[in-house]
Amino acid sequence: MKHGIYYSYWEHEWSAKFGPYVEKVAKLGFDIIEVAAHHINTYSDAELRDIRQAARDNNIILTAGIGPTKEKNLSSPDADVRKAGKAFFEQTLTNVAKLDIRSIGGALHSYWPVDYSKPVDKVGDRARGVEGIHGIADFANNLGINLCIEVLNRFENHVLNTAAEGVAFVTDVGKPNVKVMLDTFHMNIEEDSFGDAIRTAGPLLGHFHTGENNRRVPGKGNLPWHEIGAALREINYTGAVVMEPFVKTGGTIGSDIRVWRDLTNGANEAQMDEDARNSLAFSRFVLGG
Numbered sequence: 001m002k003h004g005i006y007y008s009y010w011e012h013e014w015s016a017k018f019g020p021y022v023e024k025v026a027k028l029g030f031d032i033i034e035v036a037a038h039h040i041n042t043y044s045d046a047e048l049r050d051i052r053q054a055a056r057d058n059n060i061i062l063t064a065g066i067g068p069t070k071e072k073n074l075s076s077p078d079a080d081v082r083k084a085g086k087a088f089f090e091q092t093l094t095n096v097a098k099l100d101i102r103s104i105g106g107a108l109h110s111y112w113p114v115d116y117s118k119p120v121d122k123v124g125d126r127a128r129g130v131e132g133i134h135g136i137a138d139f140a141n142n143l144g145i146n147l148c149i150e151v152l153n154r155f156e157n158h159v160l161n162t163a164a165e166g167v168a169f170v171t172d173v174g175k176p177n178v179k180v181m182l183d184t185f186h187m188n189i190e191e192d193s194f195g196d197a198i199r200t201a202g203p204l205l206g207h208f209h210t211g212e213n214n215r216r217v218p219g220k221g222n223l224p225w226h227e228i229g230a231a232l233r234e235i236n237y238t239g240a241v242v243m244e245p246f247v248k249t250g251g252t253i254g255s256d257i258r259v260w261r262d263l264t265n266g267a268n269e270a271q272m273d274e275d276a277r278n279s280l281a282f283s284r285f286v287l288g289g
């Protein structure tokens, strides 16, 4: 098991440059830095080469996360939007591969966060999502990349809310590099049992996000970390565990995640770093790795 952190912990925008975080998280003791792929197509090849080199020098693995926009939605009823989504993913995956990234996770099968001001078509979106992911899976596989389909809570997406729905979706896609991704924050809202949800995903679990009930770093809230760790051990999970804390207000990240209060009690960067370091020690102990 490898442990990481999403760089958005420290940032307000998905467009923030992620290069400087490679060395920072290495110093904090992490194995992985997860970066937002939303704007990777604006990076030059030279920039990507430098970041890849920094990761190699610091013994850090990069993983990617993404919440596709409505205009790049692989499950849209509009064929032109689906086409734009496919082209966007092909370009994004090509650039992601330049960083030696082997895993991209998020609502790849849909868009995020969902606009609920209009009625949603869960059945149609799911069917088009299966087809859309099926249509980019081989392209990703040829680059050595796993597509990890994130199960989200009802307020952020309607297509997949439980591990069982995630497993059924991934089984329907039927490609070896398409996996289920779970996130403890979302599980806490939707699942009857953390342990059962993890066991339901079993060998299909490809990526795992951690965060407390209020998205503080693991160890500062009330989630049943021992139960979560026992279930991960039971299924012999050896993949990435990436903490995804969101504790600061502001910017697109603050508003997409609905952070309307400072959950750090005014912590400065050094104190936030210390929280991350402590949570990493807690996570390694309780979850393994």
Ligand SMILES: O=C(CO)[C@@H](O)[C@H](O)[C@H](O)CO
Residues within 6 Å of the ligand: 036, 065, 066, 067, 105, 106, 107, 112, 150, 152, 156, 183, 209, 244
């Ligand atoms: O859990 C979440 C959002 O609640 C994230 O994983 C998100 O989908 C994506 O990473 C955005 O970059």
Ligand SMILES: [Mn+2]
Residues within 6 Å of the ligand: 150, 183, 209, 244
């Ligand atoms: Mn997540």
